Amino acid sequence: MSEGARKAPPYWFAGSVPWHARLLSRAYGMAIALRMRLFRAGLLRRVRVDRPVLVIGNLIAGGSGKTPLTVAVVERLRAMGWNPGVATRGYGRADASTPLWVDADTDPLLGGDEPVLIARRTRARVRADADRVAAARALIQAGCDIVVCDDGLQHYRLRRDLEIEVIDGRRRYGNGRLLPAGPLREPLERARGCDFHVLNIGAGDGAEPGFGEWPMRLAADQAWPLRGGRPRALDGFAGQRVHAVAGIGDPERFFAMLRGFGIAVVPHAFPDHHRYSAEDLRFGSDLPVLVTEKDAVKCAALANDRYFSVPVAAELPEAFWVALLDRVAALRETQGH
Numbered sequence: 001m002s003e004g005a006r007k008a009p010p011y012w013f014a015g016s017v018p019w020h021a022r023l024l025s026r027a028y029g030m031a032i033a034l035r036m037r038l039f040r041a042g043l044l045r046r047v048r049v050d051r052p053v054l055v056i057g058n059l060i061a062g063g064s065g066k067t068p069l070t071v072a073v074v075e076r077l078r079a080m081g082w083n084p085g086v087a088t089r090g091y092g093r094a095d096a097s098t099p100l101w102v103d104a105d106t107d108p109l110l111g112g113d114e115p116v117l118i119a120r121r122t123r124a125r126v127r128a129d130a131d132r133v134a135a136a137r138a139l140i141q142a143g144c145d146i147v148v149c150d151d152g153l154q155h156y157r158l159r160r161d162l163e164i165e166v167i168d169g170r171r172r173y174g175n176g177r178l179l180p181a182g183p184l185r186e187p188l189e190r191a192r193g194c195d196f197h198v199l200n201i202g203a204g205d206g207a208e209p210g211f212g213e214w215p216m217r218l219a220a221d222q223a224w225p226l227r228g229g230r231p232r233a234l235d236g237f238a239g240q241r242v243h244a245v246a247g248i249g250d251p252e253r254f255f256a257m258l259r260g261f262g263i264a265v266v267p268h269a270f271p272d273h274h275r276y277s278a279e280d281l282r283f284g285s286d287l288p289v290l291v292t293e294k295d296a297v298k299c300a301a302l303a304n305d306r307y308f309s310v311p312v313a314a315e316l317p318e319a320f321w322v323a324l325l326d327r328v329a330a331l332r333e334t335q336g337h
Helices: 019-041 066-079 113-122 132-141 188-193 251-259 293-302 318-335
Strands: 053-057 084-088 100-102 125-128 146-150 162-168 196-200 213-219 222-225 241-246 264-269 289-292 307-310 313-315
Touching: 053 066, 066 084, 066 113, 066 146, 066 162, 066 213, 066 313, 066 318, 084 113, 084 132, 100 113, 113 125, 113 146, 113 293, 125 132, 132 146, 162 318, 196 318, 241 251, 241 293, 251 264, 289 293, 293 307
Parallel strands: 053 146, 053 162, 084 125, 084 146, 162 196, 196 213, 241 264, 241 289, 289 307
Antiparallel strands: 100 125, 213 313, 222 307
């Protein structure tokens, strides 16, 4: 089970931390520091592949909005003439040890929910592999001229040219402690090494970007029937009660977004990367069911005509895209591709 698939303890974000968690956190911090020293000394080797590598990740365990940003980055790169490919570990895959090409029709149990979602939204080549170097090489062999890593700030073996840190605007860094005493995968100072910092403000929930942070809004306006058919305007559900299903890093963000449309939400939160069964979706009433797009790829086989997927699109200031694409263009010149 991935870090993001576990339910976060409440003390990660407020309250007293148990002594045993503080003790384990210190040991975890020592292991991180040792690993970094080994990389700096060259005893652990970083591998450069033959094309630019852009990593999108975060410092905390759980979701922060990486996947919507990955989709947006891939689409922008393609619009600028690149042929991007996506390297991902694919959390939640039935056989995570076996590399896999993921496309729009891949079973999410085999390919992972996020890789299948990215493949459906972008139609880019997507390679799921715990070995990010092998994934990058496979993408390059398949003709991709830039590798975008969905998650992977902590996977140092693959040398990268650009890093984008995604920050959850509502939770930020929690209590600022390392796992398991807090949500941090690495110390906070690690963020200083990233080239861009994107603050996920969701649907616009009042979070204010700090110095050097770019705001990212997750916009939604339609609900798509899981059984196929024409979409409905999301505001058409205003004033109605609906079941809302979210198995993501921060389910409350999805519920709050729906409430912002005036929808009366009956919330059903599940762990990130949850594998749904028919029993999970028996709610005892015939209300419409709105699910996140990530959950929709896993719920489609269990759904009826009351189920709708609510896709989101990452919206960032145009100045962010200018700055990012300028940096990427410079890579093309320096690497001669």
